Amino acid sequence: MQSVRYEAPTSLDQAARTLLGSENAKILAGGTDLLVQMRLGLKQPGLLVDIKNIPEIMQLTLGDDALRVGAAVTGALVGEHAEARRLFPGFVEALGLIGSSQIQGRCSAGGNLCNASPAADSVPALIANRALCNIIGPAGARSVAVESFNTGPGKNCLAAGELLVSIDLPLPAHRSSDAYLRFIPRTEMDIAVAGAAVALSLDEAGICTAARVAIGAVAPTALLVTAAADALIGSALDEASLHAAAAAASAACSPITDKRGTADYRRKVVGVLVRRAAAIAKSRIEAQA
């Protein structure tokens, strides 16, 4: 019978040593993916390394250049952070969509990202916001752009012994905002059939000067769609450019047909979500003082 050991290191150093010393270790953040997968028999780690006692992993701080979200900071804490809500409403709403109140008390953006589900809700929003992943491991520290972090369903770029410490969201320029929308057949407690995040900057005349569009659940990993962003940049976000961005997103995706939706359906809906999310981001900027 399988037995599982549990360790709760209190520093990054200690965590690294624990991870290196074990063949079959799994990092435990909120556990809302991992424990469910273990229960289903999909993962059978011999050691759980709980990272929630490590200060760097639990920090949520607003610096001069970026909002730093420790890898295991819960969705609920991010949701209560007024500055995070003001600066990145789309990221906060994406993270806030995960599960229910109970899940929000445990789940983290780091776990959402490292689990590498193509349907993870916070990942497109992180991509749209140019987030940077801070990683530590046997070979030292490194940083990776979030869109390169995941390499396929259930796969990420972490090497043996590496762990994600925090995620930096660079502070947005003046007159910027973001939005995230996902499609589920219900209103909650469901998994995205398609998701789309849009981050925009507008000039004083309302012309889009910068844009990032990312889509989820429609390809092996969340995708940054530069063609969709290009369709928005330079426009006044009129219907024609919104539709062009939608078409670019639909064209960029490579969805599958499964019990949650057909490929054709996902392709259509992801475009709709991009259009609607861009409109919301725009209205958020317009509502800024």
Place this chain on the structure above:
Amino acid sequence: MNMNVKTEFKYVGTRPIRPDGPDKVTGRARYGADLNVQGMIYGHIVRSPHAHAKIKSIDFSAACKLPGVLATMSADDLPEPGDRKIPGGEVEMALKTFSPVVMARKKVLYHGQAVAAVAATSPELAAEAARLVKVEYEVLPHIMDMHAAARADAPLLHDDVYTQGVDPAPTTPSNIPTQIEISTGDISKGFAEADLVVERTYFVPMCHQGYIEPHACVVQTDENGKVDIWCSTQGAFMVRTLTAAVTGIDIGRFKVTASEIGGGFGGKTTVYLEPVAVVLSLKSGRPVKMVMSRDDVFRATGPAAAAETRVKIGVTRDGRITAIETDILMDCGAYTSHPIMAGVLFNSACYRCENVRSFGREVLTNKPRVYAYRAPGIPQPVVAVECVVNEIAERLNMDPIDFRLLNAVDEGDVMAIGIPFQAIGLKQVLQEAKAHPHYTAELKAGQGRGVAVAFWINAGMQSSATINVSEDGSVNILTGNPDIGGSRASMALMAAEVLGIPVETIRPSVVDTDSVGFCDVTGGSRTTLATGGAVIKAAETLVKELRKRAAAIWSLDIEEVDWTGGMAVAKSGTGLENMNREDAATRGDKTLTLADLAARAGATGGPLCAVASHNAHNAAPSFALNICDAQVDRETGKVDILRYTCVQDAGKAIHPAYVEGQMQGGAVQGIGWALNEEYIFNEQGRLDNPGFLDYRIPVASDLPMIDTVIVEVPNPLHPYGVRGVGEVPIAPPMPAVVTAVNRAAGTRLCHLPLSPPKLLAAIEAAEAGTA
């Protein structure tokens, strides 16, 4: 048999808090998996990885080598069912459609079917041992599509199933266990008289009841041969009957205690784990606990049948129905529990029509055996009938409720199966709905409204009740019906009414099979009617005894003693109705309260108790109507239910809150079935969505507050006018939702569920003019 139906009540119709409520909301209540006993071990079932296969051999040797494994079992430990019938029930059931669902014999017919079981000292060990059981299979082709299975050249699931209901009886086996047809009048004449005929075919998928509590039991056996079962069930006596039949052990050796139950909806009116746990306990000499996982529940219990219904209805220009023809093909899974019967008999029972032909066939496929789910067999064809009725009303330019009022059955009308209606409430239900502000509320663009009505026959069957009076005059009521929807509260209310004592002084209990007389299951909408009937009878018997005791104390004749306001009163004149003690005192009447008589019970003849047994032949049908407003997102196919109202004839709502609960719960389940719930099988014949993430029942935020209107047209056969209320609520939601959605979207989608991808495709087809 018309009796005097009581219409003035003191306690009945009020809304006291249910006696089981505080325990349930604080977590104190004990459900199936909550019992732990000394020395208990854990059973685990080995399930088939194939949808259709021969079992060539089962090898337990590796499993048995694991330390802590104490017993194993397979169908070899159960008697061959042969052609035996299960004794006791009013409807004869073949043991061979039950025994292999508990444990497969020679063949597996669906993925997840139980093949063997092991018991070990921990759940983890038992699971590990189950993995070590080596089962050798010869895989056979599986048939998932009911049309394919119905074809004459289809591979057979069973070589001993011959279609019943065909004359002459067929000589070759088939996958169609049952064919049934009823007709009245002349169907071709009916269609010839029609000015408009609409014919459509609707598909409803296989779906699960979605009860939150998985099946669970603890079985304890002893050296004297006693078998104690604790389990989550809709009927402890049913568990006794079926477990005895499946294991071949005498009924007299069983004691079954029903735990609190976290939902059943018909799905817990049979056994899955109990016979297995009995065998494992007998073989190990230890108490055995078994709990299903959610995955097991979805794969290997009894969902509701999928069905395809073709319906053809003819009407005259002025809206009179001249002919109704239905043809149902129903997917029963691997064994039949005869889900088609009610569907064929009652699918158009709401309408007065001289020419009716209703035909149906059951088909066996490599899926779990379907079983009861609220009004079994009715929701599937009712979708078709009601959606077509809505379409006809629209094409005739008639209001859909007016159209139904014109054709609604009423007292004296005769059903297609020949039974005449007594007093019924369909017209009142229709009128209440029409008067409801929801019905005339304005709709915006992109929104649609649907209405639908439905009929359900409701069951009666057998029940018992015991009433015991304590020394202080408080009262215990014992019944054998698990309390799913608030029945303890209803039992207490009915007893309070007869005894004239405050409902709070009555303690209603659900007790084990050794402690009360036989009770059929909590199902068929029968508990308030039948078990309530037994309680009323027992209470009346007790009142008679109380009058007798008081008469003896006062040296009067029993006829000179009345029972009113919870006390015996020596009759000294008129005006006794609803008298209280002070009134009596002012009048100088002699009184003895229940407490007075309880205190003197010893001296007047012994403890005060009463028993009643009851076979309720007085069940009466009920009708329900739903109004649904829906909005459709034309770019994603997503449906929002904006407003929802249920109107239903309860006969008499003993506890109105729990009648409303039944109406709301049925509406929610029907909305789920219409929009997203469905069994999705993959190429290998395995269920692809065996969990609540992908088997999408509605969550609270998906729904508006479900408004309810209770209509009370008393059942003339019941002393308080009660009708069943638990099942009919599942029938109108699907057609109400489907009509509302199709109106909102400008589509005519007849294939449920109306999930977003399907609806979006239908919207696009409608816009392109290809639909």
